[in-house]
Amino acid sequence: MAAIDSQPAITPSGPPNSATPRREVIYRHRLWVRIAHWLNALCLLVLLMSGLQIFNAHSELYWGAQGFEISPKLLTMHAVRTASGHMLGLTTVFGHRVFTTGVFGLSMLRGHLVNRGFPAWITLPSWQDLATGRRWHFFFAWLFVLNGLGYGLWSLFSRHLSRDLIPTVADIRGIGRSIIDHILLRHPKGEAAKRYNVLQRLAYLIVMFVLLPLMVLTGMTMSPGLDAAFPQLLWVFDGRQSARTIHFCVAGLIVLFFVVHIVEVILAGPLNELRSMITGRYAVPPDHKADDPHG
C-alpha cells in the first residue's frame, strides 16, 4: 500500500522544482497501440457476451469429434427439479455436481426464473436468442481479427514488438525479483516505470500471440465449411467438440487476464494508467530513492 499512497496527484510536467518535485510525463502509448487496445477491448467484450449467448443454446461441453445428449460430458449447466418440485440450477464439471441456482443453469430473466446456462446480465442479447447472438459474434469476430492482424503487423514493423514486448536477457534474469515485486504489489518507479516489466511483457505476449489466436483457430474449427477447407484444424484440436471446449476454456483465461489487468491498473493508479491509454501521456511515478538520498 505504501507504493500507492506515495503517489502524488497527477500534475502537468513542468520545470524541475526542488521544493515540490514535479512528476515527469512521458509519451508512453503510441496512437496505433491506443486505437488497437480500445477496439480490442470492445471486441472482446461483445465476443464474450455473445459467445455466452451462443453457449447457452447448448449448455454442455464435450471432447472429440462429436457430442450430444448421450455423450460423456465435461461440463453441463441445467435446471433440475427436486423431488419436492423445486427448481434448482445444477452445474456439473467432470461429473462433480454443484448447485448454482441464480447464476448457472437457472437464473432470473425479467422477473422469472429461467432454464439457461449463463444468466441474462452477461449474455448479448440478454434474452435467449441464438440468431442475434451469432450476428453480434461474427461481426465482432471479423473486426477483432482485422484489428489483431493490423496491430500484429504494425508491432512487427514499428519494432514495438522487439523493443517493448519481447523480454530482454536482463528481464528474464530478473524474473524472480519481478514475481516478488508483483506479490508485494510493489510497482516500478522512475526509469523502471517507463518500460513494461518482464511479467507484463510475458502476459501480453501470451495473450496476444497464444490465447487470442487460439480463440480464432478454435472458432474456425467449429465451422463445418472451414473444416472442409482446413481439415488440419480438426487434427490440431482433436475434433469440433474439443475445439468448442477449448474455445470456452481459453475465453475463461482471457477473462482471468482481464481481471488481473484491471487489478494492476487500479493498483498502479487508475487515472494515470487510463489517461496513458487515451492520450498516450503517462506520469512517471517518481523514484524517491533517486530524488532524495535520505529517503
Next chain:
Amino acid sequence: MADLISRRSALIGGVGAGGLLLSGCDQLSHSPSVKRVLDTAAVVNYRAQRLLLTDKGPLAPEFKPADIAPTFRVNGSAYPGTDDYKRLMDANFSTYRLVVEGLVHHPLSFSLDDLRKLPSRTQITRHDCVEGWSCIGQWTGVQLGLLLKAAGLAPGAAYVVFRCADDMGGGNLYYESVDLADAFHPQTILSYALNGQPLPVAHGAPIRLRVERQLGYKQAKYVMRLQVTDSFARIAGGKGGYWEDQGYAWYAGI
C-alpha cells in the same frame, strides 16, 4: 485520499458503464439498421467461404464406421403431422414423387424406387447443429447434381429451393435453399438411408438433403419438391429458409 476517491469513482463508473452498455446492447439488438450493419459479416462469411469452397471441393471430413453415433440425434421436426404426409407414410412412401421444377429445361418427377436405382453415394459425416452439438452418421443417397443435370438448368438458375412436408406452425412448411456451388458439390445428396437403414420418419423420410459443409438447419427433411430459381425473395419470408426467416443466416457454413 484523492487517489482512493478516484479509484472508487473509477470502479463505480466502470460498473455503471457496464450496466448502460448491457441495456444499450439490448436496444441495439432490436434496431433494424444495427442488424443490417451486423449482417455484413454474414455476407463476408459467405464470400470468404466461397473463395475456399466450390462445387468441385474440398470435401467435408468423412469418418470411419467406428465413429458412427450409437443413435443419431433428431433435430427439428420429428414427425410432420399433415394429412398429406400421413397418406404417404401409410403407403410406405410408394406414392411419393420428388418433383424437380422451376428454371429447368425438363421438369422431372422421381419415385423413391427411381431414386434408389440411380448411382448412389454413401458418406459418413458429422452433423453440426447451430446450437453447438455434433453427431456422426452414415448417409446414402443420390447426388443432387445428377438430378439437376438430368433436368438441365435454364438461364438464370442460381438457387435450388427445397420444399418440405413439415408444418412449422400456422401452415408454414419448412423450406431451405442452397446456391449452385453447394448444389453441385459431390457430397450434396438427397439421402434415403441413414446408417444402412431406410431413412426413419424422425430423420426426414423419405428424403433428406445432406449439404455437408453447412450447419444442421440446412439439412432439410421430408423433401417433396426441388424448385430451381433465380431468387428466393418471393418465397415465404423471402430469406431462403424457414430458420433464415426467423433471423438465422442464409449461409450456414459457419
